[in-house]
Structures are given as C-alpha cells and as structure tokens.
Amino acid sequence: MSTAGVRGVRESGAFGPFGGQFAPETLMPALSELEDAWEAAQTDPVFRAELDALLRDYVGRETPLTLAPRLSERLGGAQIWLKREDLAHTGAHKINNAIGQVLLARRMDKPRIIAETGAGQHGVATATACARFGIECIVYMGAEDVRRQALNVFRMNLLGAEVVPVESGARTLKDAINEAIRDWVTNVRTTHYLIGSAIGPHPYPMIVRELQSCIGREARDQMVEQIGRLPDAAIACVGGGSNAIGLFHPLVDDPVRLIGVEAAGEGLNARHAATLTGGSPGVLHGTRTYVLQNDDGQITEAHSISAGLDYPGVGPEHAWLMQTERAEYVSITDDEALDGLKLLSETEGIIPALETAHAIAYAAKVAPAMSQDQHILIGLSGRGDKDVEIVRDALAQRGG
C-alpha cells in the first residue's frame, strides 16, 4: 500500500482516501482563503516570529518533559515520560492551536471568532487567545457539556467570551460543531471558525496538526537529550486527535510505536466514543474519516466520561495512520480512565484531565510487559482541575 500522504497533506487535502473538503458551497471560498492565508503565513518570517514569541512568553513553551519514577516503578516495566501540556497556559494543549489560528484570523482581517468546545478546554483556550488580541469570541457548547463543565463556562465568561448552549442532538461536542458550522455559513465573510481539533474540511486537519506539532518536536529533542535516543512508544488520547497528531507527526518516520487511545465509554458493546476501533468510514463535519453511524448512515451518539473525547468522528489523518498500520488505536473504558487518573495523581502528584487519563490507563496496561530499559512517552494533554467534580461523583458512585 502506498504511504503517500502519511507525512504530508496532498494537494487536495487528502490523507489517502480520508480527509478532503465535504463542505457546503457557501463555505468553500472561505476554506480556500484560509488555505492561502496559512500558506502565506508559513513563508512569512514575521508570522513565525510572532507565533514563536507568543508560544514562549505567553503560553510558556517549551513545556517540560518529566520522568515519572514512582509510576514507572509501580508498573514495574518501561520507564515512563510525560510531555507536560498540562503546564501550558490554560492547562492543556488546546492553546497551541488557538493562538496560531487567532494570528491567522488577524491576517485575514476577520474581526469575529467562533469555536466549539466539548470539555471547555478549547473554548477556554480560544477565549484566552481572543482576549489577548481583543477579538470578539463566541463559543458553542452542548447544553449537556455546559452542565458537566460549569467551571469552564465561567472561565470563558470571565475571559469575555459569549458561551452559547446548544440544545440539539445529544447536546454535546458533535452538536456544538454543527451549530458553529451553521454560524459560519451565515457569517462567513466576517468570521473565522477556530476549530479545536484535527478534524473538519481541509485545510483544518493540516493546520491544527502543524500548530500542535510543537508537542512532538519538543518531546523528540527532550527525549534525545535525556536518554540519548527516542522512546520505544508514544501514547496519546484521541478525541478529534489533535494532541495525538501533534505528538505523533514529528515521530512518524522514526522507529517509534505510535498508540492512540480512544474512549471506550461503558464498553465497546455499549455506549462509547471509540470511533476508529468501533466505527466505519463515512463523512462528517466536512471530512471523510471514521465515524460512529448506524446502517442508514445516521451518526450515532458518542459517550465518554470525558467531554473532550465524546465525539463520533476523528481526525482523518488518524484514519489513514490506522489504515496504513503506522499507528495503533486502542480504547479505554470510563472505569479504566478513572483508575488511570487516580494512579497518576497518587504516584506523581499530577492530576491529569480525564481525557489524558485514557492514555495513562493504556500505558499502565503495556508498561509492565516491557523491560526497564524501554521508554514510553505519554502526551500529558491537560490537567484535571476541570474534572474533579465529575471524578468525585463517579468515584462515589462506584465506591472509590
């Protein structure tokens, strides 16, 4: 099988048979405009310098690479390293993308920014980046997520953003994206849609990947600096897949196992959000990728304890990495994720986001079978402060 498209987006925005631009006509010129603006920005040293300065002085990059000695010892196998996106400003990797796209929106003279959010992390990151530049910001959020992530709604409001609860469908991330796209269809001339993951029509999956690739580039250098070589495996959680592709992309040509961890929710035979493991190819939100769907091609509702993984689609590049067998995709249940969250908290004094806890939980499964001179790199995509209430309730419900 050809691997064309693994490393780069082909001209049409394709990752093999995945990706593309399945968007309403009204949006197509805006997608071209975005692609042009991105290309121009790439070759503009002023853009690069401005972005680098913001990432350093505002976001706090580079983020540390932390050895997890007590976790490694507890698991009794591979050495575990954590790439600390939880220490980036606003507490997750989402800010890397938000800052970059806000700079792009400024280049395109779009005075209004809209975004969707699931956990609220991308909404907070977008509201933050917009506040930094004084740009109007509207965040669409499923009403169910507004309830689950009340603290993040308040944070967005503090940052000056307007949060619009979305009442359609399951009232979660998918529905928030639908509503954001409808807003964009209506206000496309003045508005940039700041999508929060490596999903959507071309050029979004490519742009988001590039803006998140600082995670993998830094981690690569830091691993070499620490142990003189690359890790044996890199593990990241996959919702839409932005932190995972940011970690994987700079390692894709190296002999490193790449493992994406999806949310198995209540189990793969019950309600879940494991799109690659439990879905099939389809077209959703402007891209051809794996989706959760019924026999009639209707998209089914995803479920995960973590709002940020609660999405029935996935970035098209992950679908291609799976088809070409360059990356493996596995899944972790709600229960296992809770265990992963407790494990990291107790052993390392780091409370991860529930999304991230899926990656921890899977590492805990594979590390014991590996030897002590092997190394696992985990993308620690975010911190768990936003989740403590949900975790408290879930632990109380299952008795600890």
Added chain:
Amino acid sequence: MTHTGSDRGPNAGATLGARYRQAFAAAESGGDTLVFPFLTAGFPTPEETPELIRAALRGGAAGLEIGVPFSDPIADGPVHQTAYTQALAAGASLDTALDAVRAARESAPDAPLTLMGYLNPFLAAGATDQASDDLPGAAVGEPLAPLARMAADAGVDGMIIVDLPVEESDAAREVLAEHGISLIYLLAPTSTPQRIATVAEKATGFIYLVSLTGVTGAREQVAADFEQFVGRVRALTDTPLAVGFGISRRQHVVEVGKLVPAAIIGSALTNTIASAPADGCVAAVEQYLEVVTGRRSEETSA
C-alpha cells in the same frame, strides 16, 4: 467495479436531465415560474409522506425536492433540523424517500424529481468500509452506485448533495450519470467567478442558487444582492437556474421569477405542515402550493 448493463437504471443514456430540460424550457418560454416544494421524507411520519407529495402536486408543484433526513444537517436552520429529528424518530430512512419518489412519479410522469440530502446517508446504501487508496472524492463515488440504481428505478432525475462541493464530485457525478441521474450543483453568493465557471462546466439538470449567505429557513425578504448574484452566474452559463433558501411567499416567487425560471420552497412548507392540525396537513400543503404558485390568492386562503 465496472457497471454492467443490468446495473443501469431505466433512466440511463440519452435521458440524462430530460425532465429538467423540458420543464425549464416551458418556464423560460413564457410559462409560469416553476415551483419545486421541498418535502422531508418521513415528516411528520413516513406514512403521511406519499399523500403530502400528491397534495403538493395537486396544488401546482412543477416538480419536487425530496429531502432525506440526516442527524447532522450543518446547512439547515432550526425548522429542518426539527423536521429531520422528528422524521428519524418516526423511523424514516432512505427507503421512505424512495417510496415518496415512487408515489410522485406515479402521479406526475413528467415532473422533475430531485433527491436532496447530505452525503453520509447516501453512502450508507453502498459498501463504505473497504480499505481504499483513492483520494477522498474518488472514495465516495462507487459507494453511491447501489443508491443510484434504486433511485433511478424509483424515478429520480437528479440529486442535490449539500456537502459534496464540485472539488470532490467527479466520481459521484459519473456514477450517478451512469444511472441517468444528474448531480445538481449548488452555488452561493460567496461563490467566486472561478468556482461558478467550474460548476457551469460540470452541471447537468439545473444549478441550485442558494439565495443568501446562511442556512435554510424562511425569510421575510429575498436577499438584496440576489439579482446581482444571478447576473454573475448568468454571465457564465446557460444551464437552467433555480433559487432556494428563504423563499416563502407568493410575492417572493413572483420577484425571483423575473430572474430565474424556478423557485424551491422548503422551510415555509415545513412550517405549514408543522402548524397544521394533525388531520389537516394534506389540505394545508395543497392550499399552500395553490397560493405560492398563484392559483389562489393569498386573501382567500386565510
């Protein structure tokens, strides 16, 4: 997969776009503006759809757009979102839409009938889960073949796929054309001259002009820049044009009828059905069509 003769529907061959040509020619040579109502298959229930279709045709519909409901309609406003949700909850599927087409074809042998919807439910009739090395646009061609065959058998003339822009459409257009079905392209006020030219080159049947920059839904007025938009498209193509999105009143039909030969009415009709008494949907649809086609004056309809 190659198409054998037996794969080809009864529409195949020289008939591609024939019913559209005939209907638009009549309108363009001085006939009435064509009114194509959009009806969601399965709304309010699958059982009622065929009767509503017959009512629309009795009321003066020149043809029909039959909507296939989708769980995630990103180009639709609240009225159609609600109609799709309700139709899906009532058990609507692609079969409901094809039954509706058959009912329409039986009552109106010459009326152009168009299926309208989003790509994913259309793909589901085919095998989508084979690994493929094609580009995305090519990968969505072949899975449409089973649907194209069924649609052609039912009497469909064309398909509007809201989320299939011209860039990704070559394989789909070819597969549909093999079954005698036109892929109907959309153009929007935001479409650039270059895009208009590309669509003009590939279009068969008619081109659907989205009257406004926005989602579906009834509006008070026809968009102010619509005339200018039509002019930009007209300058580049002779393909028949129809206008949709926002059209709700007789006066809108008269107004746009001066510029284009056909008007598509969706949300306003859906509203009419939604607000009719449970046993009054059929009469409401027929009467609404009589009004917007000018067969009955607005005052007497109240």
